[in-house]
Amino acid sequence: MKKISKIFSFVAFAMAVTIMPNVYATETLVGSGQSVTDLSTAFSSAQDNDTIKLDSDITLTTEAKVDSSKHLTLDLNGHKVTGPSTGYAFNNEGTLTIKDSSETKNGSIECTTEGNNSSCVRSAGTLSVSDVTINSTFVALKNEPNGNMTVTNSNIKSTYGNTDSGAIFSYGKTTINNSVIESPARNGIAIYALQHNGVESSVTVQNNSTVKGGWDALL
Numbered sequence: 001m002k003k004i005s006k007i008f009s010f011v012a013f014a015m016a017v018t019i020m021p022n023v024y025a026t027e028t029l030v031g032s033g034q035s036v037t038d039l040s041t042a043f044s045s046a047q048d049n050d051t052i053k054l055d056s057d058i059t060l061t062t063e064a065k066v067d068s069s070k071h072l073t074l075d076l077n078g079h080k081v082t083g084p085s086t087g088y089a090f091n092n093e094g095t096l097t098i099k100d101s102s103e104t105k106n107g108s109i110e111c112t113t114e115g116n117n118s119s120c121v122r123s124a125g126t127l128s129v130s131d132v133t134i135n136s137t138f139v140a141l142k143n144e145p146n147g148n149m150t151v152t153n154s155n156i157k158s159t160y161g162n163t164d165s166g167a168i169f170s171y172g173k174t175t176i177n178n179s180v181i182e183s184p185a186r187n188g189i190a191i192y193a194l195q196h197n198g199v200e201s202s203v204t205v206q207n208n209s210t211v212k213g214g215w216d217a218l219l
Contacts, residue, residue: 031055031079039081040064046072054079054107063088068125071095076107076132083111083120092123100131107132114138114160119169123147129154136160139169145199147172154179161185163215166192171201178207188214 027050030042034055042052043064053075059082066072071094078100083089089111090096098121100107109132111120119139121127127143130152134140140156143149149172156179158167166189167181168174174193181190190213193201203218211217 025049025051027051027053029053029055030058043072046070048072051075053077053101054081058082060084060089063091066090066092066094066096066125068093073097073099076100076102076109078102078104078106080107081109083109083113086113087118088120088122090121092121092125092127095126096121096123097128098130098132099128105131109134111136111138111140123149128152129156133157136167139165139167141168141170143168143170143172143174145171145196149173150175150177151179151181152177156181158183158188159185161187161214163187163189163219164192166190166213166219168192170194170203171196171199173201174203176203176205176209176211178209180210180212182211183213183215186214189216189219191218193218 028036028042030036030039030052031054036042039058039060040062048070051073054077057080061084109120114137119142120134120136122142124144124147127149133155136158138160140158156167167183168191170193183190190211191203193203195201205211
């Protein structure tokens with residue numbers, strides 16, 4: 001009976017090892033001198049909790065997407081991401097952190113697309129932006145209903161000149177910490193917050209943040 005018990009314990013242990021998920025996060029360098037040069041591919045290939053770190057400036061041709069099951073970090077590392085000609089630069093359905101670990105804090109995202117289904121960063125999950133600059137000719141950051149977005153130590157700017165949108169367009173919960181949010185065009189709106197299908201939108205601006213628009217700071 002004792003021998004059977006030992007065999008059963010070994011089998012149970014083997015099964016536990018087999019079904020245990022990979023919990024080891026990795027860091028992938030992306031850039032012109034690296035084995036991975038395409039940022040969209042790096043995002044689609046990344047595993048949960050991985051970090052994608054830029055080694056050079058990058059131009060996206062298609063959106064970089066975070067699936068709902070993933071927690072990913074993008075480290076701009078002092079470099080610039082230029083968005084694609086249409087659609088989103090980054091489309092987050094899960095949890096995405098965008099940061100700049102470089103000493104200079106020159107990391108930026110630049111986008112020139114306008115119209116529906118376009119912005120620098122669109123998030124339907126949890127988004128954290130820190131120590132970066134995001135410039136857009138339309139919406140820089142879009143926060144969907146039930147989304148949770150936090151912006152810290154960052155500069156977010158839109159040059160869009162109509163009152164139907166903003167540098168930040170938020171249906172969900174948005175928190176601004178020690179950041180500058182601006183849309184300086186004549187009819188520009190810095191933060192455009194809107195209730196959607198009964199879901200309340202909330203915006204908290206704190207810790208020495210500046211919010212300014214040519215038309216209004218917050219609408």
